[in-house]
Amino acid sequence: MLDRQMRLYLRLGAAFIAIAALLSLLAPSLLANALGLPLDLDPDVTLWSIRVSGAILLPLAGFMALAAAFFPERALRQSGALMLFFVLLVGALLVITPGPWRWGRGIFLTLGALFVALYIKALRSRLRHR
Numbered sequence: 001m002l003d004r005q006m007r008l009y010l011r012l013g014a015a016f017i018a019i020a021a022l023l024s025l026l027a028p029s030l031l032a033n034a035l036g037l038p039l040d041l042d043p044d045v046t047l048w049s050i051r052v053s054g055a056i057l058l059p060l061a062g063f064m065a066l067a068a069a070f071f072p073e074r075a076l077r078q079s080g081a082l083m084l085f086f087v088l089l090v091g092a093l094l095v096i097t098p099g100p101w102r103w104g105r106g107i108f109l110t111l112g113a114l115f116v117a118l119y120i121k122a123l124r125s126r127l128r129h130r
Contacts, residue, residue: 005122006076007068013083013115014064017057020108024054034104035097060086077123084119087112 024031028050032039039046067079091112094105 003073003076005118005125006080009115009118009122010064010068010076010079010083012118013087014061014068016111016115017064018061021054021057021061024050024057028054031104034102035094035108036099036102036105037097038099080119080123084116084123087115087119091116 020031028047029039029043031050032046037046037050064079064083067076071079091109094109094112097105
């Protein structure tokens with residue numbers, strides 16, 4: 001049961017992270033505007049940071065897809081726990097991000113909360129079936 005659930009959640013998470021990474025690489029100003037990031041101090045530095053973040057997220061999306069395809073159950077469980085920590089960390093950073101709240105931040109936080117619930121559900125189902 002954990003295998004199927006965690007594989008599905010890792011694949012879905014990989015798709016969302018890949019989309020966010022590509023968006024940050026191809027249209028960083030759109031993402032900055034959607035998240036309410038201030039561009040008034042030095043927009044070049046902010047947009048460059050968003051692009052670098054996107055470049056860092058692409059390998060994570062690849063890792064998640066490979067984990068879903070090839071990892072055994074124990075490694076899937078560990079990957080799910082790692083992704084749970086990652087989603088909580090990104091969510092906390094989005095909450096304390098300076099700047100006004102915009103629609104993009106709400107969407108990312110909602111998706112993050114959904115993935116936190118899904119990862120916890122999958123990890124708890126493993127504990128029930130021990």
